[in-house]
Amino acid sequence: MAKAVARVPLKYRLDVAVRALAAVGxxxxxxxxxxxxxxxxxxxxxxxxxxASTLTGLAVFPLATMWxxxxxxxxxxxxxxxxxxxxxxxxxxxxxxxxxxx
Amino acid sequence: MKEGLRLSMAWLHTWSGLLVGxxxxxxxxxxxxxYYRDEITLWMTPEMHQASLAPVDQDVAATAAxxxxxxxxxxxxxxxxxxxxxxxxAVRVGWVPKPNKGxxxxxxxxxxxxxxxxxxxxxxxxEELGKARETRGGDFFFRLHFDLHYxxxxxxxxxxxxxxxxxxxxxxxxxxxHKRIFKDFFTFRPGKGQRSWLDAHNASAVLAxxxxxxxxxxxxxxxxxxxxxxxxxxxxPEKADAFYxxxxxxPARDAKPSGTPVALTPLAPLVAQxxxxxxxxxxxxxxxxxPGDANAQILMTRQESQGLSSQxxxxxxxxxxxxxxxxxxxDSGAMQTRGVMYGLHIGRFAGPMLRGLFFLxxxxxxxxxxxxxxxxxxxxxxxxxxARLNSNSGGVGFGLRLVxxxxxxxxxxxxxxxxxxFWANRLVPVGLAGRxxxxxxxxxxxxxxxxxxxxxxxxxxxxxxxxxxGGLLFALLPVLNPLTGGAGLATSVAQGKWxxxxxxxxxxAFGAMLLWAAKRLGKVKLAKAPKPQLxxxxxxxxxxx
Amino acid sequence: xxxxxxxxxxxxxxxxxxxxxxxxxxxxSRHWEGVHGRGSAPASRLLPRLRLLGIGGLLLSLCVCLxxxxxxxxxxxxxxxxxxxxxxxxxxxxxxxxxxxxxGYGAAGLTFISLLAAILA
Numbered sequence: 001m002a003k004a005v006a007r008v009p010l011k012y013r014l015d016v017a018v019r020a021l022a023a024v025g026x027x028x029x030x031x032x033x034x035x036x037x038x039x040x041x042x043x044x045x046x047x048x049x050x051x052a053s054t055l056t057g058l059a060v061f062p063l064a065t066m067w068x069x070x071x072x073x074x075x076x077x078x079x080x081x082x083x084x085x086x087x088x089x090x091x092x093x094x095x096x097x098x099x100x101x102x
Numbered sequence: 103m104k105e106g107l108r109l110s111m112a113w114l115h116t117w118s119g120l121l122v123g124x125x126x127x128x129x130x131x132x133x134x135x136x137y138y139r140d141e142i143t144l145w146m147t148p149e150m151h152q153a154s155l156a157p158v159d160q161d162v163a164a165t166a167a168x169x170x171x172x173x174x175x176x177x178x179x180x181x182x183x184x185x186x187x188x189x190x191x192a193v194r195v196g197w198v199p200k201p202n203k204g205x206x207x208x209x210x211x212x213x214x215x216x217x218x219x220x221x222x223x224x225x226x227x228x229e230e231l232g233k234a235r236e237t238r239g240g241d242f243f244f245r246l247h248f249d250l251h252y253x254x255x256x257x258x259x260x261x262x263x264x265x266x267x268x269x270x271x272x273x274x275x276x277x278x279x280h281k282r283i284f285k286d287f288f289t290f291r292p293g294k295g296q297r298s299w300l301d302a303h304n305a306s307a308v309l310a311x312x313x314x315x316x317x318x319x320x321x322x323x324x325x326x327x328x329x330x331x332x333x334x335x336x337x338x339p340e341k342a343d344a345f346y347x348x349x350x351x352x353p354a355r356d357a358k359p360s361g362t363p364v365a366l367t368p369l370a371p372l373v374a375q376x377x378x379x380x381x382x383x384x385x386x387x388x389x390x391x392x393p394g395d396a397n398a399q400i401l402m403t404r405q406e407s408q409g410l411s412s413q414x415x416x417x418x419x420x421x422x423x424x425x426x427x428x429x430x431x432x433d434s435g436a437m438q439t440r441g442v443m444y445g446l447h448i449g450r451f452a453g454p455m456l457r458g459l460f461f462l463x464x465x466x467x468x469x470x471x472x473x474x475x476x477x478x479x480x481x482x483x484x485x486x487x488x489a490r491l492n493s494n495s496g497g498v499g500f501g502l503r504l505v506x507x508x509x510x511x512x513x514x515x516x517x518x519x520x521x522x523x524f525w526a527n528r529l530v531p532v533g534l535a536g537r538x539x540x541x542x543x544x545x546x547x548x549x550x551x552x553x554x555x556x557x558x559x560x561x562x563x564x565x566x567x568x569x570x571x572g573g574l575l576f577a578l579l580p581v582l583n584p585l586t587g588g589a590g591l592a593t594s595v596a597q598g599k600w601x602x603x604x605x606x607x608x609x610x611a612f613g614a615m616l617l618w619a620a621k622r623l624g625k626v627k628l629a630k631a632p633k634p635q636l637x638x639x640x641x642x643x644x645x646x647x
Numbered sequence: 648x649x650x651x652x653x654x655x656x657x658x659x660x661x662x663x664x665x666x667x668x669x670x671x672x673x674x675x676s677r678h679w680e681g682v683h684g685r686g687s688a689p690a691s692r693l694l695p696r697l698r699l700l701g702i703g704g705l706l707l708s709l710c711v712c713l714x715x716x717x718x719x720x721x722x723x724x725x726x727x728x729x730x731x732x733x734x735x736x737x738x739x740x741x742x743x744x745x746x747x748x749x750x751g752y753g754a755a756g757l758t759f760i761s762l763l764a765a766i767l768a
Contacts, residue, residue, distance in 0.1 A: 031330065031332075032330070032332040033332075035330055035332040035333045035336075036332045036333065036335075036336045038333070039332070039333040039336040039337050040336055040337075044434075044436070045348075045434060046337050046338065046345075046348065047345065047348040047349055047434070047436070047437065048434045048435070048436035048437065049333070049337055049436075050333045050334050050336075050337050050338065050345060051333075051349075051436040051437060051439070051440050052436045052439075053332075053333035053336075054326050054327065054330050054332075054333040054334070055323065055326070055436075055439065055440065055443070057326075057330045057332065057333065058319065058322050058323065058326055058329075058330065059319070061267060061270075061330075062267065062270045062271045062274050063274075065114075065118075065267075065271050066111065066114065066271065066274060066275055066278075069110045069111070069113065069114045069275075070106075070107055070110050070111065072106070285675065285677075287672075287733070287737075288668070288672045288675075288678060288733070288736060288737040288740050289677070289737075290737050290738070290740070290741045291741070292741060305734070305737055309729075309730050309733040309734050309737065310730040310734075312726045312730075313726060313727070313730065408717075409717075409719050409720070410719045410720060410723065442719075446723070451720065452720075453653075455653065455654075455657050455724075456716065456720065456723065456724050456727065459724065459727025459728065459730070459731060460727060462727065462730065462731055462734075463726075463727055463730050466730065466734065
């Protein structure tokens with residue numbers, strides 16, 4: 001980190017901003033998708049499925065946030081989240097299609 | 103790669119903690135107090151201090167409750183009974199009153215606090231306990247720690263939820279970034295400035311780490327469907343009510359009244375029957391729907407003291423014949439998990455010793471948050487001193503000054519305000535309209551003044567002033583208590599009223615601690631003139647990163 | 648369970664945890680030196696024994712907690728007991744380093760006495 005009271009470079013500020021957006025907005029989106037995917041996939045009673053998926057989601061969120069800052073670059077942070085989102089999205093689409101056909 | 107991870111997590115830990123640290127301190131402080139909210143409410147209603155409520159058998163208590171409800175809640179559509187516990191020896195009854203003629207169903211359903219009637223009853227005699235002063239009592243702190251105040255509950259819960267998620271991120275990133283977590287387990291080196299603050303932060307965090315993780319995660323669980331409705335919406339689209347009905351079970355809700363008045367069956371034998379089913383475990387709560395009608399039903403739930411879950415088995419009886427209608431006690435794994443998480447956070451299951459241990463860990467949590475935000479300021483200061491040297495400009499930067507001020511008002515100011523709340527409870531005249539809100543306004547006014555003063559003068563002497571004021575106010579509560587109608591220490595100890603005595607003793611200890619802290623601040627030598635130590639400041643930069 | 652029995656078991660749980668932490672901390676050079684003076688070190692055979700003793704103390708505490716509070720609440724209680732004991736021990740190491748050995752033996756003795764009282768009750 002640069003010395004605290006020296007001028008902080010714009011590139012750094014941009015990096016942090018992009019990661020922060022990923023950590024909050026991106027992570028929430030991924031978590032929502034993951035919870036939905038789980039809810040549509042998990043076996044069991046409706047009540048139990050909702051409980052299990054939501055409980056898991058609460059743990060997914062902080063991990064997604066930590067990923068946003070642990071990734072080697074801001075770009076990688078977003079890329080990782082988008083891959084996760086795509087996977088979950090795929091599962092959801094699949095389940096919806098199957099559910100529709102049934 | 104490991105070093106990169108540690109550094110990035112250190113950065114994340116600092117900012118996720120710092121940005122919401124002051125809200126979190128309040129949440130933790132009020133949550134800690136909430137472990138004893140019934141006892142706080144008792145202290146804050148000195149009219150009740152004389153009542154000697156001997157423990158009675160549950161069937162006696164049930165009969166007393168029934169009699170009280172037949173008097174006060176006659177004609178009501180729903181009755182509630184909370185059986186005595188060791189925390190609260192009175193029987194609490196509540197009722198939804200009969201809607202007035204001309205009032206539509208919708209109006210009658212509007213259950214504002216004024217519509218709902220309640221009373222505390224002596225379980226032995228059935229007499230309603232003397233009218234105590236109107237106060238929110240310990241429930242104020244309980245509500246404050248998740249509903250906040252002066253805003254709709256929805257916003258308060260969202261703000262606290264966001265802060266709680268920041269907290270969870272801070273804890274997890276803190277674990278990742280902490281080198282030598284076991285080697286430094288017992289390390290505490292006082293009197294060494296930044297290192298001491300770091301040691302204190304580490305100790306309060308690591309030594310109660312399971313608790314901190316548990317309380318933060320389970321806190322989010324209590325409102326998880328508000329924060330993450332995705333699962334609910336996916337499986338129960340547009341029919342959340344159906345989900346909650348599945349989740350909570352219970353008797354047929356909103357059963358229609360038949361219109362035929364029939365006396366309610368005596369409750370006492372049903373209590374005995376329920377307890378036999380639960381191997382002697384006591385009844386916790388009863389909900390009687392449509393009492394006095396032919397379609398009356400009685401739902402009895404077991405008291406929370408067994409296991410961890412907040413979900414307790416329940417039995418439904420017919421309200422006229424007393425016939426057993428249904429039992430609900432087989433929860434699925436997922437429901438049990440959620441019940442345990444909810445139960446762990448609420449902590450109602452805990453007996454006195456376990457509750458004391460929870461309280462201790464929660465205090466460690468408060469210390470963790472406070473030492474965290476204070477540590478940041480301590481680390482930042484040398485950088486600013488150095489810059490001041492180089493540029494000859496005066497004062498510390500805006501960020502540090504702001505943090506200094508928020509630390510002062512948020513920590514010392516909050517504790518001062520809590521003491522003011524208790525003083526207001528005894529000094530605000532009884533019978534005044536809007537008394538509970540007035541006590542609360544005193545709390546927030548004191549806090550606001552302390553916060554503004556802290557931001558205006560974020561310096562050591564202001565810390566001492568606020569700590570001394572807070573310390574004196576707390577330490578003098580045991581004196582204020584008997585002078586304003588309560589049972590003083592001599593009386594409460596002699597009569598074995600440990601709830602009241604405990605409040606006085608803890609206040610005294612807490613006040614003493616604040617005064618001691620103020621004294622210590624006076625003794626610590628101010629930092630020497632930075633000039634000769636310039637090269638040391640360079641080293642601090644490297645260590646701090 | 649009478650209050651007396653529960654109190655004895657709580658004391659036993661806390662004392663055994665405190666003893667366990669004492670042993671574990673003494674197995675660390677920093678704390679051994681803090682207690683016995685700079686430059687001193689335990690005999691090499693002592694280290695694994697100290698660790699074993701330490702873990703044993705903590706496990707004994709767990710057993711007492713499970714017995715006192717049941718199989719569910721017992722784990723929660725143990726976490727709380729460990730926190731209390733660890734905090735107490737950390738403060739002892741800082742402010743009463745030379746008394747640590749005596750306190751350690753005292754904790755062991757207290758464990759024994761309180762368990763005995765619990766059994767006899």
